[in-house]
Amino acid sequence: MRTSRAVIGATSLALAATSVLASTATSATADEVTPAPTASVADNRGLSASSSDAARTSQARVVREAAESPVSGTPLTMPSAYPYQPQLQLYRDNPSDASKPAQLLGHPDLAPKLEELMAKSDRISVQVVGQSTQGRDLYLVTLTAPETSAETARQAAWKTKIKDDPTAAAKDTLLQAQYKTPVWISNNIHGNEWEGTDAAMQYIEYLATAPLSEVGSILRNNRLYFSPSLNPDGRTNATRATALGLDPNRDMITNATAETKSYIRSVQAIQPIYTADFHGYTGVLQIEPCGPPHGTNYEYDLSIPHNYALALKVEQDVVAAAIPGNPLTSAGGIAIPYRDDQEGGWDDFPPVFSAQYSAFFGAATSTVELPLGRAGAGGTQTPERAKVNTAVALQTMKSIVGYMNDPTSAKEMLSNQIETFRRAQSEEPKKQLTVSGVSSVPGPTQWRPLWDTLDDQEPLVLPNAYVIPRGAGQRSESDAAALVKQLLFHDIEVDRLTSATTVGAKTYPAGSYVVDLDQPMRGLANSLLDLGDDISDTVPQLYADGAWSYSYLWGATVDKVGVVTDGPIGASTPVSAPTSNYSVPATAGYATFDVAGVADFTALNALLEQDVPVSMLADGSAVVGSASAATAAEVAKTYDIDLEPATAADLEALDDATTKPLRDLKVAYVGTADDRIALTTLGFDDLTQVTAAGIQADASLLDGVDVLWIGSTFSTATAPVAKAAVQGLLDRGGALTGRGSAAFNAAKDFGLMAGTALTSAGSATALVSVDTPKGSVLEPYRQDTAYIYPATWFTDLGAGTTVQQTYSSKPMLAGHWRPSVPAGSPVGTVPTNGPAYAANNASVVSSETQRRTAGVKARSIVFGTSVFFRTNPKSLFSQAARGIFWAAPAAASRLSSPAGGSTTSPAQPSTPTQTTSPTQTTPAPSTVKAPSSLEVSTKVKRAKSRAAKKTVKVSIALSAASATPGSTVTLTRAGKTLAVVQVAADGTAVVKVKLRKGRYTLVASYAGTATVTGSTDTVKLRVR
C-alpha cells in the first residue's frame, strides 16, 4: 500500500490559512484533518500546494508536482541566528506505518519530539527544507551553541570565503580558529533502512539536554546538522524508493525526486567538512572510504587520510562498545571497503550517491551501512534487530562527532576543504592520486600501505571550459536551456558570451553559454560534463552507474574546449537563469518550431491536448495553422519555445506524403516508474499503466489507446483476452513501441518483427556511440550517443524489420562493459557478449505491417538502448518520443496550407502579440515601478602597471528600456556604496569601478521619481 491518508493533517489547514489554493485532492479530505497548533506559516519553509493524498492524485500529476517541488528553484534560506525554533506542522498517526512493527519512530513522531526539545533547549534548531513526494516535511535539525545574528553572519561570511576566496581563507587565522565545523549526518534516504533516524533522534536529544560539561565543547566548536529522514514516504511505506518509485540514492545528478532536490540544496547550504549518510544492511557495520575504482574528479589526497582514520576510530569505538547482538567480521572488526574490498565491490566512481555527491564540496564522506537486515513481516524490521542497529548507529554518530571535535583533525580537514576550493579556482591541472604520490600526502598515514595500482585515479586533462553554443551550432535550444538550469541548480557557474567569440576553428555567437572550469565546483562541473572513462578493464564490475555525462546524454550540443591553464575564452557575464527561448511571430500566421528537445515534445503534446491541428514535417519540425495562433503562442510561452513564422517551403511541405498530421495520443504502458516519469515529462499525459494480466481481466483498458509502450515483460501467451485486445489495437492502426528485449519479443509475438534480441551480461553500464542511417526515423536532430544499462541489440532480422539506428563499430565510449560468458560456463569459454558483439548491430528497429482492413497499417519501433534509465538520459527521451510519434496513427484530418500560400491567415486581422496597442485608452497608473530586470554587460580592463595589477577597472553598463533619463542608479556592495550615476537619455548608465579579482554581488538601486517608484536589481560579477 503506497498511500498514506494520514499525511494530510495540518498541511491543508496551513494552506487554507494562507489563502494558497489547496488542490481539490487535498480539500476533499478536510474531514480527516487533525488540527495542529496554530501553524506559524511564515516559519515553515517548503510549504507547497503539492501536499497531497496520493490516492486521489493522478500519477502524472504526482510526477509533475515532484518536478515543481518548492526547493527546486531557490537555495535554502538559512537561519540568521541560532536557535531557530519554528512551530512545526503535525501529522496524524498512521496505524499502518511500516516503522511501527520494529517499534521505531514513524514520521509523525518526529515533529512532536522536535517541538518538545525546542521548548526546553536553546541548542536545537529545526528547519523544514522541502517536502517528500507525498507531502511530508523534510527536516534539517541543527545542534550548536546559541549564536547572535552577528555571530551567525560571521560564520556565513566565513563559509562563503572558504568557497569563493580560498586563498584568503587559508591565511585567515581567526576563521581557522573560530569557524564552526559543519558536520552533517543524514539518514533513511532508503526508506526501508530505518534505524539511522532513531539513532539521530536519540543523539539530538542527548546533545540538546546533556550537561554542558559533557557536550559544551562539541556545541561550541561545531554545527552538527541532522537530517532525521530524507525519505519519509519510503519510511512509512517500507520502500527503498521514494513514493515516485525512484531510488533517491541514484538520483543525485538527475534530481527527478523532490527528496534529492532537498538534499542538493542542503549540502550547498551546509558545505559540510564531514558527512555520513546512514543506510542498511550489510551484515556488519560498514563505513567508507570506498574501494576502487575511485572517481576521477575527486581530490582524493585531500579526503582519504582523515576519512580512513575516522573509519578506524569508528571501528575501534564500536568494537570497544561491545554492543550485544552486533556482529563483527571474522577479524573482529567492522567493514571498511577501502581496506576490505579490493575488486570493485563498493566504489565511489559515480556521483549519483549522496556521499559521492557531497565529496565535491571538499568533504570527507561516507555511506554508513548498518548491520542487521530486515527480518520482519512484509519487508519490515524486527524490534530486536532494530534495537541493535540503532545502538550501533548511535555509537557510530558519537564516534564521528568525537573525531570531528578533535582540534587537530578539524583544523586539517578544514584546510583540506579550503585547498579543494583553491585548486578548483587555481587553473592548475588536475593531479590524479597514484601509488607514486602516496608517500608525500600529508595527514594521517594509516591509509598509505593499502593504496595500490588498482586504486590509482584515471588520468584527467581538464579542459578550459565547456561551451554550450546557441544558434545554428546548437542541436536543441530547449535542451540547452534545461541543461543550463540544471547546472545552475548544482551551483555550477555558467557565463554568457557578451560577443561572438572564436575558439580554435569555431565561432560561438554572443549569448552562447560558457562553463569555465576556473570555479569552486570545478570537480563536480567536470564530472557532470566530461565524457568519463572506459573502466571496463580496471575492475570486474561496478556497483552502479559507469557513465552519466550531461554533455552526451542531455540533448544539448556541448563543446569541450582548451585546457584548464588557458585564460578566459572571451568576455562573458555570469547568468542566474538560461536565456529565454520564447518568441512568437509578430503576425498571427502559420508558425513552426523545432521539435528537438524534451520541452519541444512537451509543448507539442500540450498543443495536441488542446486540439490544435499540428503537422510534423519530414525534417522533424512542427507546423501549426493561423487559426491556432493564440493557443500556440500561449503554449510557446509556457514551455519557453521559439515559435517562428512558417516559411513558404514549410507551407508547401504540408501536403507532402512525408508530412504527418499528429493526433493527441492515448498511451498505455507496461513498465516502471522510469517509463511513467519519462512519458509524463514528454507530455504524454493520457497515460495508463497496464499489464498482460490486467488487460486479460479488463480488455477495455486498451479502448481508445493509440500506442502501447512496453518497458518490461509483456507476454500474452496465457492471456488470450489480452492478446485479442492488442490485436484489436493494431488492427485499428495503433502502435506497439518500447524498449529492450521485452518490447522486441512482444513485437515478435504479434508478428510485427522478426529477429533475435540479445542483451549484455554483467554490469554493462555505458555511454555508447551509435550510427543513424540515412532516411532513419531518428535522422531529424540526430544524436550520435546513447546510454545502455543493459544494452540490447537485434540480429538475424527478418525482411520486414528495418534498422533505424546501430551501435557503431566501436560503441564503447565510457563506463563499464566487458565481454562475458554465461554464468556457469567452463573455464576457457570464449565470450560471446560485450561491446564487440553489439558493434554494427541494430540498436533501434522498426516495422510497418499491413492489417486485415485494407489500408490500415500498424507500426512498431523498439529501442535497444536504455532510453528512460532512471529518467537521466534526456537526449534519449526525445528519441523515444520521436519514435512514438512516427509509429502512432496519424490524425484523421490534415492541416491544410493557407489559400494563396500566404503564411498569414487573411481572415484574421494581424495583431501584434507582444506589444500593446498604441490606441489603448486605459489610463496609465499614477506611478509605475522602475524596471528591475536589467541587462548588465561588463567590460574588464586589466591594469598595465605592476603596482596596479591587483585591481581591475570594471565598467558596468546598466541599461533599462524604460528607465527615466536623469534619475540615478546607486551601485552598492554589501551595503557599501561604490558609485552613484545618472541614467542617460538612452536609458543606460555606465558605472566604472576598480575591483580586485574575485566574485562580487552588487546591487543596483534605481531612485524613484514622481511617477516611478524605485527598484533594485542584483548583479553577480566575476573579476578574473
Ligand SMILES: [Zn+2]
Ligand atoms: Zn541504502
